[in-house]
Each structure stands twice: as C-alpha cells, then as structure tokens.
Amino acid sequence: MGPIRGGLRGKERESGLTDMNTTALKSAGLGNAPGDAVEGRAKIFKMTQAAEEAVLRPQDYGRWSHELRAAFAARIALQYDERALSDQYAASAGAFASLAEPSQDGADDGLETVVAFMDKVATDTRNVTAADIAGLQAAGISDADIVRLCELNAFLAYQLRVIAGLRLMKDGYA
C-alpha cells in the first residue's frame, strides 16, 4: 500500500511537523508514510492525538479511572468493528478489561447504568433522550462525571470515523 498522494501545496502546507505516529494514522496503516494530503493537515492529527490523551488519560479523571476509560474505549472500538485498536486499548484496562466485550453489561462492577448509557450514545445516538441523563443522575453520577463520559464517547466516535475514512482513502489510492 502506498501513501496517499496529492493534497495541499505551497503556503497551505504545514511544515516542521514530523511526528505523525498517532493512534489514528497508525490504526489506518498510515503511520510511516501518510502522504501529502495527511501531511497537509498534520496539525489536525497532532491535535487529535492530544484529544485522545485528554479523554483516556486526563489528570482530573473524576469518577472514571484511566483503566476504566481504556475499557470503554476498547468496548466502543469493538462496536465500530476495530478489533486491533480495541485490543490495544484493552491492554491498558487492567481489572476492567472484560468490559471491552460488548456482551458484558457491567453489572459485576456495579456499572450497569453507565455501560448501558455508553452503548446507547455510541451506537444509537439519535434516540438518546433526557431520560438517559436523568437515569445517570438518579444513579448518583455527578454532572461533571456525565460530561466526562460523553467526551470520551464522543471523541472515540470522531477518531474511529477518521480511521475508517483514512483506510478507505489508503486502499482507494493504493
């Protein structure tokens, strides 16, 4: 598979950005030779990696530890048919690794409500309603922790689609 050719030229190209070894590019098979189009948007890929850090390994993680966040990421990646990336996230999930499997409902960890919410936001976004948020609040989840769950889920929705799209481009231009 070759790099994606073409892309932005001249002043529109961003220069001096050599570290393109990001989760999105590696997962799409473009870690080593992303091609001109991706290099033209290097800043966006670096910011995407920073966003992954912010949702998976934040300093202020609230109620959701780094391990639990990795487990949710692994679970969502599987719901998006990204097995290799799911395994990569699951490797950091520690005692929560079993939650990566979508058939697990979280009851063993007292996370049934949270897991059901994350599944709905990931796979059935359009049908999320006020009752879903009220359900988390009734289960004792703070508003800040609800926002943290949504940011994790929402970032993964973005990154997993970037990966799917880049892979299509890579194969299409090979």
Add this chain to the structure above:
Amino acid sequence: MTEVITKFTRTVPHWQPRVKPVDLKDASADQLAALQVTPSNTKISEYVLTLAHDVESLQVRSPLFNAIMYDRGGMSRAERELGALAASMVNHCIYCAAVHAARHADLEKSTDVTDKLFRDGAQAELDPRDRAIFDFAVALSETPSQAGPQHLAALLKAGLDEAEILDLILSSALFGWANRLMHVLGEPVRPPKTVG
C-alpha cells in the same frame, strides 16, 4: 414551558442543558483559563460552560474544531458544512443541523440545498457533487461506518481531490463528536414567548 424542537430547521434554537453548567463563581483557575474569562469577556454560552466540567477535553477540542472547519485549503467551507449537516441528520442533532445548515446557506448565498434536505430528507435531489459528499458523510456517520469503496469512487467521479476527501472525512467525523455532546447533554428548545 419551553417547547422542545423535534423537526429539522435552519432557525437556530436555544440549547438547554440537561446537566448544570459550571457556575463561573465556582470555577477553578483551570476552568477560567480554558474559558478565557476576562473582566471584559464574561458572556459564555451554557454549552461551553457545560463542557467546562471536563476542562482538559474542552481545551483541546476548541482549536481542533476550528482547524477542521476553518483552516485554509482543501475542501470549501460550505462543503465541510454539508458534511457536518449530514452527520447531524444521521444522529438527529437538531441544534447542530440548524447551525450548520444556516452556515451552509450563508456561505452558498442560497437556501436551495438545505431546503431540499430538510423537506425531502437524505434522498433529496442534489447535484452530483453534493450528492456524493452527502452520501459519503451519511455512510461514515452510521455506527459502525458504512462508507465503502463505492462511496469513495463516487467522490472521485464527482471531481474531489485527495485533500478535499480528507477534509470531508474530518468534518463529518467531527460531527460524530459534536452531536454526541450537543444531542446528549442538552436539547433544542424554543424559548417561551414573552407575554406582553
């Protein structure tokens, strides 16, 4: 009583949070820095104040959003808005759809495309380039993505180059993110009419 809006519209609704936004009086130094609160800038939307609960994400998300939607080169701004709109229609995010349909209409100086999409849905009659862009963004927005080689081939046939296709992937994927905040953490409402 406020009325929740359930149909697509270009009239931007009010966004009403389902959680309590951060109160500036109680905000931490990090939150104030991320919100760029200054004595002359204290008007911050409830949406941004809601996201300030997760300040580390808010700090990285805003510049990334702006880069994907507004950086120079590649796909036109109006076509990036069409990608955003397609994702928002898949996820039924009424608020995002309104904002980005309105921006598309402004940039194109025409409401033709968004009128058709809101009236006839995803199967609305569009020109071949808009059709290919919209269909790709819709397919990418399904879970998991349903975008396949046929969608890419349609983009190439419609004349999009690699930089434009990459920008379409980024802008429609970005709304997989934005919709999961806007549509989940709040709802679009029409403010109560003032009795006068």
